[in-house]
Amino acid sequence: MSIGDLIKATKHHFWAAVFSIHDKIFFRPVAKFWVILWHLLAPRTPMLYHARNLVLLALAAGLLYLTMARLTRSRLACLLPVLFFVVCKMQLVTIGYGAAIDSVISLVEALSAVLLLLVFFQKGSHVALVGSYAMLALTVGRGIPGSC
Amino acid sequence: MIAVFVVAWLLECGFLTSRFDLRRLLFGVLPALGIGAGYFVLRFLVMKTWQIGGGPNYTPNFAPKSLFEHGWMTWGNVWNVSVGLPDPTLYGFADVRLALLFTYSILGSPAPITVLLAVTLALFVASVVWMIRVDRRVLVPLALCACF
Numbered sequence: 001m002s003i004g005d006l007i008k009a010t011k012h013h014f015w016a017a018v019f020s021i022h023d024k025i026f027f028r029p030v031a032k033f034w035v036i037l038w039h040l041l042a043p044r045t046p047m048l049y050h051a052r053n054l055v056l057l058a059l060a061a062g063l064l065y066l067t068m069a070r071l072t073r074s075r076l077a078c079l080l081p082v083l084f085f086v087v088c089k090m091q092l093v094t095i096g097y098g099a100a101i102d103s104v105i106s107l108v109e110a111l112s113a114v115l116l117l118l119v120f121f122q123k124g125s126h127v128a129l130v131g132s133y134a135m136l137a138l139t140v141g142r143g144i145p146g147s148c
Numbered sequence: 149m150i151a152v153f154v155v156a157w158l159l160e161c162g163f164l165t166s167r168f169d170l171r172r173l174l175f176g177v178l179p180a181l182g183i184g185a186g187y188f189v190l191r192f193l194v195m196k197t198w199q200i201g202g203g204p205n206y207t208p209n210f211a212p213k214s215l216f217e218h219g220w221m222t223w224g225n226v227w228n229v230s231v232g233l234p235d236p237t238l239y240g241f242a243d244v245r246l247a248l249l250f251t252y253s254i255l256g257s258p259a260p261i262t263v264l265l266a267v268t269l270a271l272f273v274a275s276v277v278w279m280i281r282v283d284r285r286v287l288v289p290l291a292l293c294a295c296f
Contacts, residue, residue: 021194
């Protein structure tokens, strides 16, 4: 089945495709949701896929900094993990591998879940607590984020 | 990710300290466990099986045969690294003393530089010990790192 036929089919059976089994052994509805949605909505421009991954990785780096800022007052201790994250060669693979939307989005969701949980611990915000569990629910059963 | 939440809540609730709050721990951990259980129930309804994995993929399979195969492969890797033939022609290290420590090939493929790997591992272990001694809350991002 070509990608065009796949997109045509998924337009009519979007949710069935989202909740379908992948490779006979994987059940990852959230991953499928993002992959199919992106294919349906985004123009077929390869550069756009790479730029998307770059933006998501930058967002992940920002979330990592904010998470560390919740755990330590040391600016250096906040910047060092971000530095290691940014210089890790895996990021280049993730940017270059245009189909890697699942791993970077699940990374962003995982970091958001931890950050919101820490916000709840420190500020007692129940909105943050609900948000952290929502993010946790989105990450459950996902693939391994190579970008981490 | 659920394990990350459990670690975070254990620290928040003063686990192994005199101020340990079991009720608050249950308040935090039960929703996370519920999300995990909910995912597996949904997965069972769709896939009609509780089995995880099923062959050469990234999903863990805890069947005895799979555990044995992975253990056997791990031992094989250790064996290859320990007795593999050095390739002094790699990376321009020909005729250099102790080149074995810096260049290596396993079955014809360049392998990681042993000394740098050892230094990295030592730095990582020392950093983890130092961070935990400074503030045990660092276990939250460490657990996040481990879950990937």
